[in-house]
Amino acid sequence: MARTRHRSLDCSPGCAVEATLQLIDGKWKGVILYHLLDEVPEPEGALRFSALRRRMPNVTQRMLTNQLRELEADGLVHRTVYAEVPPRVEYRLTARGRSLAPVIRALKAWGDAHATPEASPEAGSRAA
Amino acid sequence: MARTRHRSLDCSPGCAVEATLQLIDGKWKGVILYHLLDEVPEPEGALRFSALRRRMPNVTQRMLTNQLRELEADGLVHRTVYAEVPPRVEYRLTARGRSLAPVIRALKAWGDAHATPEASPEAGSRAA
């Protein structure tokens, strides 16, 4: 459902850049990875579906499921389903997913440093 | 023409990640930035339009122009037009653009390390 970002990898060395970008592209994947990576203090950083939903209220479950599935397909997150009565599903990063840490951190660092000046004029009081 | 990646910055801290991603999102921007950043040994790393085209043969000029314009609008690249007979236009990173270096490098490093297993088996002889 995603996977459009150039199928012909003919961009010489820049290819690696695109290949990585391709994995975290998808409007919400970056944030999901971020939450799974740094937001969770637990050793494994597992979050259940509803927890992720709470962290991203404006993402529909369809989209969240979707992005999560793509991340899973790309081997970045692992999905654990517990056959319980109120369904419980946990998502956690795989080793491959965790290896993206430097990338996500770089992304976050830049965003923090450059503060998205033209982006959110209404932000500024969001007591994160 | 781009600029869809969530307008409501309500993703708490993950927001910074998305904000950054937003700038390098766009199918070719990552590669363009990469070329402008590391591919060019010159002090400023200026590349003219045709040079970029040569580096990315499968991008149409319309798209290349487009991405370049967006990067310019985001203050990441600077466009210099020389009023010469065969038009000459050079693109180079702005300071802001250059500040993305760690991000691009992280992206490239990951891509190299994880070798895009399903991508191009013909790569492998480049150490850049």
Next chain:
DNA sequence: CATCACGGTATCCTTTTCGACACTAGGGGC
């Protein structure tokens, strides 16, 4: 019995993105 919680799915529709292709300007070369 009706309702809620949880984690999805299915369907439909709109917005955005991308790609193909053609056309322009204007000096130089033949």
Next chain:
DNA sequence: GCCCCTAGTGTCGAAAAGGATACCGTGATG
């Protein structure tokens, strides 16, 4: 006069990404 070069621009249309909304099963609760 005609074609080539560079760096675009314009238009058209297809496809994808994303969003809204509704529905599913099941055990506990009221």
